[in-house]
Amino acid sequence: MSLYPRPVEELIDHFARLPGIGRKGAARLVFHLLGKSDDDVRAFAEAMVAARVNTVFCRECQNLSEEELCPLCSGSGRDRATLCVVAEPRDVAAVERCREYKGLYHVLHGVISPTKQKSPDDIRLKELLERVGGGGFLEVILATNPDTDGDTTALYIARMLRPYEVKVTRLAYGLPMGGHVEYADELTILRALDGRREV
């Protein structure tokens, strides 16, 4: 016999599949939800489906977007000659939070990783090369994480961009080694932007 009613066990299973959440943590979250009203829980469930179904990838920068073209790509007031290449949408959010960078972005949705069997074809690199090939960019800033896979990806992209007439830079190692762009504080990101160097 299972320890909780079947629907409760099933919801615990779903939560336990999320990264960083074990079965005991999942049970704690589920019991919290069971203490909420039907409406609250339905709203959560609907938000979950809505986030998945109503979100697409921006045609240009590949970031998550409600529209075919995201607000950053379609909006005015951005420097369209500078492109910041990041691994994940949350890295765009991290760079935007420092309110200093005014260029455009390109989201790779992953990094090249021999250990995780991620090849250049598994990330949105083709789209990046097409964008840069289309002209108009003066500088491409490689803002992948300062770890092995992030460095590998940056070096690989730098090599692929060599044929194009564009300056390629890498965020400075103001970022703590082994850290994540996502968790860096604004000042660290600012320093890293300031100290970027040509690859």
Add this chain to the structure above:
Amino acid sequence: MSLYPRPVEELIDHFARLPGIGRKGAARLVFHLLGKSDDDVRAFAEAMVAARVNTVFCRECQNLSEEELCPLCSGSGRDRATLCVVAEPRDVAAVERCREYKGLYHVLHGVISPTKQKSPDDIRLKELLERVGGGGFLEVILATNPDTDGDTTALYIARMLRPYEVKVTRLAYGLPMGGHVEYADELTILRALDGRREV
């Protein structure tokens, strides 16, 4: 401008309201979900509503149940003269995992806590007194947590049960199995000394 598309922000808000999950942790969970298929996300959302809507409290023990009477209360093979009183459904699960206790349970859904403004009326104590008053129980084991609120609740219940002809016991205090005397706090060692037994 928000950093993520609106439906994504809304889902992050929902996750961030769960206990022990901050906004960055919530964003990480949401991006994990956005990497899943529509079907997977829908299944999660449906499980969430199902757990809330298809779960009731057992008429007898107040534990979570799919039926009006939970499997433990309706089933045979349990000792119906012994009642174990716990604070939460997950405590039932914890006691059941040791496969030794064969009696019935009563889930209080909380503890009496002056600091958290939880009075005896806020937990399912009335239901417990009715059950014990109905007769048939020889022993009530108070298995609330060994902390201030858990002790307060146990003492209060013990006093309320005095008019009934039933033995009232409390889980033993002492060193946790596999623990070290060296690392035990003073209060635990004091309680373990108090409760020492002849070998």
